[in-house]
Amino acid sequence: MSKVENGDEHDNFYHCEENETKETCNKCEVAKFRYPDGTVRLRNPHIELMDQDILYHLALGSGSHDLVEMFGDVKFVCMGGTPKRMEAFAYYIMKEIGHKLPTGTTLQDISQYSYRYSMFKVGPVLSVSHGMGIPSIGILLHEIIKLMYHSKARDPIFFRIGTCGGIGLEGGTVVISDDAVDEMGNHYYQVPMLGKPVRRPAKLDKRLVRELKGLADPEDPYDTIIGTTMCANDFYEGQGRTDGAFCDYTESEKMEYLTGLQSNGVKNIEMEVIPFAALTHHAGIRAAVVCVALLDRLKGDQVCAPKEVLDEWQIRPQKLVARYIRRYLQTKGRISFDGHGSMAVKSPRRFKLVQQESETFD
Known part of the structure; x- marks a missing residue:
């Protein structure tokens, strides 16, 4: 797949190569859900009819905040489980891209008044926590995708950076997901809507996977591999652990299940890849998942590595x-961008109301 020579720098103008069809070309899928300038086209006609769109769980609003001013230059949205990890990533990426904060300023948790997620902006990079599990990341993705729409960010790329349990992998191995399945082996995200099940394909950007793998340094003292990731809806029984409060299967049955996953190409297990892959694909946003294995599930259920080892692994x-x-x-x-996530308020009254709504919304 190569870029069309039309003078436009945006990533959504591509045509298919000989070995790709419009049905399989992810770039063509992306282009269908973008405006010509690369901004996100929401698949919800109701949003444009609203007086303002309150992003409850981020403590932001389209009428209270100048979202174009605050987030219009965002190119990368990086997500991870905990606020602490994503704050640390914000400082790390700041150093890596040479971004400088204005004198007298510090990184600000933009969503501090939501008390649910934390969000930090470092130039073109948004670092945000997604919590644990399918419901938590699903809520965040809805609002982050709407945030990209309201801010008119062009061609954003989403990454999930996390931890996982490996299957036949040594602790510290980095896994780039090229496919996603649920506990039943399904390649889709099923959501009940109006009493009916709706299935959305869980697809990740294949080209992004290849590009990430190509950046793995041969000098890295650990392996970086590509493989299928299983998404579980539970940490204990849903992942075949025998150390939860309940367990109605034997150790041998657990091992039979895990080795069956391994024989089907599953390299790791986590709890967010299915909604992440499905919702970004449904929005036409390029996305990838990169996780580090904290243990080999074929050798045990509990994470026993020392804290200093785990801290180093999570940076990988x-x-x-x-x-x-x-x-x-x-x-x-472009190695440095203006802006550092400071608030740009359009309406002080609405700004206060959004804060109050986010603080009290359950």
Whole structure:
């Protein structure tokens, strides 16, 4: 697949190569859900009819905040489970891309009044926590995708940076997901809507996967592999663990299940890839998942590595994503962006109301 020579720099103008069809070309899928300038086209006609769109769980609103001013230059949205991890990533990526905060300022948690997620902006990079599990990341994705729409960000790329349990992998191995399945082996995200099940394909950007793998350094003292990731809806029984409060299967039955996953190409298990892949694909947003295995599930259920080892392992996916971001900005000739996530308020009254709504909304 190669870029069309039309003078436009945006990533959504592509045509298919000989071995790709319009049905399989992810770039063509992306282009269908973008405006010609690369901004996100929402698949919800109701939003444009609203007086303002309150992003409850981010403590932001389209009528209260100048979202174009605050987030219009965002190119990368990086997500991880905990606020602490994503704050650390914000500082790490700041150093990696050479971004400087204005004198007298510090990184600000933009969503501090939501008490649900944390969000930090470092130039073109948005670092945000997604919590744990399918419902939590699903809520965040709806609002982050709407945020990209309201801010008119062009061709954003989403990354999930996280941890996982490996299957037949040593602890510390980095896994780039090229496919996603649920506990039943389904390649889709099923959501009940109006009493009926709706299935959305869970697809990740194949080209992005290849580009990330190409940035793995042969000198890295660990392996970086590509493989299928299973998304579980539970940490214990849903992942076949025997150390939960309940367990109605034997150790041998657990091992039979895990080795069956391994024989089907599953490399790791986590709890967010299915909605992440499905909702970004449905929005026409390029996305990838990079996780580090904290243990080999074929050897046990509990994470026993020392804290200092775990801390170093958790930086490994961040390093790979940072390499991608740094290379992209260097290629585009943009290594530093203005702005550092400070508030841009359009309506003080609505700003206060949004804060109050986010603080009280359950």
